Amino acid sequence: MKFFASRFKSAWSKRLLILGGLILVYGWALRGLKLDLEMLNQSVPYTIDFISRLLPPDWSVIDVAVNALVETIQMSLWGTTIGALLSIPIALLSAHNLTPSWVRWIANLVQNAVRSVPSIVLGLFFVSATGLGAPAGTLALGIYTIGYLAKLYQEAIESVDPSSIESLRVSGASWLQIAQYGIFPQVLPLGLGYTLYMFEYNIRSASVLGVVGAGGIGFELVNYIRGFEYNKATTMMLVLLVVVIMIDGVSNQLRRRLETL
Structure with a gap:
């Protein structure tokens, strides 16, 4: 039982490390994008205007x-x-x-x-x-x-x-x-x-x-x-x-x- 318990803990430790690594990598990538949510919100009218110009074919x-x-x-x-x-x-x-x-x-x-x-x-x-x-x-x-x-x-x-x-x-x-x-x-x-x-x-x-x-x-x-x-x-x-x-x-x-x- 102790053997299986140690293997179980080891597997979960590896998964947590992988998950933590992924969170760090995606956090780093998101920070590099420098997303401005306010700017995105203000751009919606311009996006709608552009799409309206495409129609009708x-x-x-x-x-x-x-x-x-x-x-x-x-x-x-x-x-x-x-x-x-x-x-x-x-x-x-x-x-x-x-x-x-x-x-x-x-x-x-x-x-x-x-x-x-x-x-x-x-x-x-x-x-x-x-x-x-x-x-x-x-x-x-x-x-x-x-x-x-x-x-x-x-x-x-x-x-x-x-x-x-x-x-x-x-x-x-x-x-x-x-x-x-x-x-x-x-x-x-x-x-x-x-x-x-x-x-x-x-x-x-x-x-x-x-x-x-x-x-x-x-x-x-x-x-x-x-x-x-x-x-x-x-x-x-x-x-x-x-x-x-x-x-x-x-x-x-x-x-x-x-x-x-």
Whole structure:
């Protein structure tokens, strides 16, 4: 009984320490935010005024919205595909069950370097290189995708059953053969699910890239906002919302089917 009582007290002590640590961390973060509740209260009328300017939507620009949305989907499709293809070798080189530590260090450095660059900065870079329009947005999305898909692919590879890899190594299989026959068949459904999720995410990211002139529906949205044509901007946002909901539903269904493979 004394043993169980001491274990019980030890477990509760750890939980209290963790809870106390979390309270301190969140308190520190809240203090850093410097929230002014009085200012927030005074800003309510301005917020209501801004929202009222967005309504009702101006449906006269629906054709512009649809064309811009098609361009956004095309950008996201190619950007996700480019990023996914480039992520595969980086993920393989980053996995601890496939490569030596010095190779993993370099591959992980590449991942972290790409993730540390905001998508809008990538958009500015490619706009300066290729000019305004969809090509800049597509390339920015492709590089942005690498930082996240490479990490997700890496984690999928590292979760593979080690016995299958070890049996291939014992039989004398090369590194590429281990990846082809021991890794890809196990991670393919999960990897495709991650790619579909990234495609859905990139459609939303593409709208942000429009701020720097990288094409798509975001470019039209920013132009309307800058011109104080808020009703037209609302139409753009509603069209984007409908398509995101549809793609989210379709990708969820596809991911569930892939999980059963």
